[in-house]
Amino acid sequence: MNPLSQKSRPDPILTKDFDEPRLQELETYRRLGGYEGLKKALASGREKLMAEIGKSNLRGLGGAGFATAMKWSTVPSEEKNPGPRFVVVNCDESEPGCFKDRVLVTKNPHQLIEGLLIAAYAIDARHAFIFIRGEYEVQYKILEKALAEAKAAGLLGACSIELMRGAGAYISGLDTALLETMEGKKAWPRQPPPFPTVAGLMGRPTVVNNVETLSMLPHIVENGGDWFAKLGTPKSGGTVLFSVSGHVEKPGVYEFPMGVPLREILAAAGGVKGGKKLKAVIPGGVSTPVLTADELDTVMDFEGPRAKGSFLGAGGVIVLDETTDMVMVAHNIERFLTHESCGQCTPCRQGSFWHERILARGLEGGGTAQDLATLERVGENITGKVICALGDTVGVVTRALMKKFPEDFKAKFHD
Amino acid sequence: MTKKVTFTLDGKALEAREGQTVLEAATDAGIMIPHYCWHRSLGNPGNCRMCLVEVEGTPKPQVSCRLPAREGLVVKSLSPAAKRAQTSALELHLVDHPLDCPVCDQSGECGLQDYYMGIGRYVSVLREDKAHAKKRQVLGPHIVLDQERCILCTRCTRFVAQISKSHELGIFGRGHNEAVDLVPGRTLDNPYSGNLADICPVGALTDRDFRFQVRVWYLDETESICPGCSRGCPISAHTSTQRPWHNKGRRLARLKPRVLDWLCDEGRYGFSDFDSDRLGRLTAPLSEVRSALQTHRDDLAVVASGSLSNEDWKAFKSLFVDKLKVKRFLFTPEPDQVGSEDELLRRREKVPNLEGGRALGFGTEIKSLTWESLGQDIAGGRVRSLYVVDRDPAKVLGEKLLHKLELLIYQGPRMGKTGGLARYRLPATDWLEENGHFTNFQGKIQEYRQALKPLGDARPDWKIFADLEAGL
């Protein structure tokens, strides 16, 4: 079933052909115009390609929103740094609330492979890798098959594409931890500089891009950067997939132009489940701070949620109805972060666990007013003082929930 | 020459090599910024988050262990914001720390205690139970691990990866379940394992032979030189005399590296029997020894040790070469004094000062016998008297052969087998009981200082030689 509401999204890009049977197969994909973008990219030359991607305002859709063309342009030239360079597809998708990469790979693996080949061409990489989370077994098989097809059809050219499976760590989705994992090490994030584009996999320049980001490329090449940019807002080009989950009637993946109001996403998903009242929305996956029901006008591009103290993240919209206890939400998220903290730096390793324990005690009826002050103070002391964004999140999410839903917390933490 | 830059730390102008980290430059200037994971020789993973400082023009605090010094950089390590960041990092280090200082050997020299005194919060809001992990895990011959005390600074795993290159330790698990442990099937038995107790900033890795022996604040420290091999590593000798009933009555508690970062296990643990088997009293007047020497000057051989100081060698030469004109010496490191060596520190000759002797001609103009030729000389009656300085020919040549001698004089700190056979025994001080100099294999002359009072009638070797000579 096409999870798209045609009314809200007149011309989808990535999900356009999702209703097509056997879209996973090369023949179908090609019949619908697949691999034409690659052909065009190869014919146009590197400079033209880079210019188009630059014009498109394509931003990284893995969560950080870094301008894709800008990232690529930091790869040192062959003269400056001779030797191999790599492109890695980040398909570790482990953020609770996000499942759009899974849908993209399941429905249209060749779209990703084509995008990957375009990116590899852009930075002159002869080796590409797709790192897929271990739990995505079905998707791994789909990609394996699609890669074999593409290879047999001679589409890979001089580029090799290797599939690698993760071993079940959320942190491996963070680009530098992903590279460590690929090198066979513990998934402990590195601390840039140097950035992966300068020294990444095995010390070589490496571009890490998200599945969704790369899947956009064939369409940008075919229709031009200006076309893509115009679909979105001034700073965020094109469309974006939202994984909508929680208390909604029709959870699923929805494609919208950048800048769609949060309200429209909720409406497309059929509104709050069972006609209940909306309490809150987590806009971009559990590591983005919560928005209240009053903030439904938030414009969903990379800038909109920022104005409200949150992030677009990877578009994991989690809808919470009036029955939700925000202390439970905080506990649930902190428990996840405790479990997934790589353990490298002390404030995150210890702080997440401390948060989890305090919140658990609150839920069990043992909370005190002092605990709220502690959560506030410790949270503030973690954020911005750790190695990576996971640790920042530990301090941010609970404080956002406490700030926006003080009543829920006072009910569990009082003397 | 690397370029120098000037930056400001807490209002003070500091010089640094361009690109040197602020933490290292501060340390060089004698300014302490709290840190656990950074170690000059082990790198700066930046995981402990203790060295956070405020940098002008940067919104977030930065870890000074990864902050390159550059011209004009303005850094504050004592500002309220910097202190708050450090205090908070320390608080989080202590969340699951067992706080078992009363039974912890690290107490008194622990990074957690030290920083707590300076930047601790002093108010605990912790109401949660502490997490538990493995206690008292023996890792190898010298080191024991307490996982609960570990702050996961990764110094130990970096040491076994980068320095000893033996890879016995790893960090297993994830998040707060993470723990340092032995790689399955391995034992921590590399020749440098003792250093782990030194570099562990807390009481997680401690010395088995120091465990529960004596509180560190009852120890005295003296600058010394390790006599374990011809490298002559600078060491600090930690002696326990304030409370003689501690440390099982042994006066030498432990040796720690000084100046250099490391010490090998042979050097570090080789002297745990410092006070045992000592010679004690002088058994005959020196005049008797003198006349025996005079009688035997033509059939005398002298066996000397590379553990003599430069001062000793000088008096030794004056007595035996210049005065008595002895022809037969043995001072090469023979089987009893050679061992394994490696690229890091250890040298083949397991005595500190053959070089000091060499500088006076021993081994160059004055040739050395070998144990074999000395044995032949004794068997053939060419050598009928032997003066032994801190060596054990009875062990090498066998007691039976030594019984053939008409005169055996033994001088040294410990009895050994030979001491027991000698007609005259001259008790000498061991290196910690005297001041002196060793010349290491590179020709570097290094001073060591007296840490302990001589036991019994022990006197420095040079004094014994000089006294003997004076009456001849």
Ligand SMILES: Cc1cc2nc3c(=O)[nH]c(=O)nc-3n(C[C@H](O)[C@H](O)[C@H](O)COP(=O)(O)O)c2cc1C
């Ligand atoms: C804790 C954490 C987890 C992440 N997980 C993912 C992930 O699963 N997939 C992903 O594409 N990016 C993830 N990212 C973002 C990546 O670090 C990186 O920014 C991204 O892959 C770059 O691709 P893009 O520029 O195409 O977005 C994660 C970041 C953090 C901090």
Ligand code: SF4
């Ligand atoms: S912030 Fe957390 S996840 Fe990130 S490096 Fe530190 S311990 Fe690991």
Ligand code: SF4
């Ligand atoms: S055992 Fe000591 S050195 Fe090793 S990680 Fe733990 S605290 Fe650091």
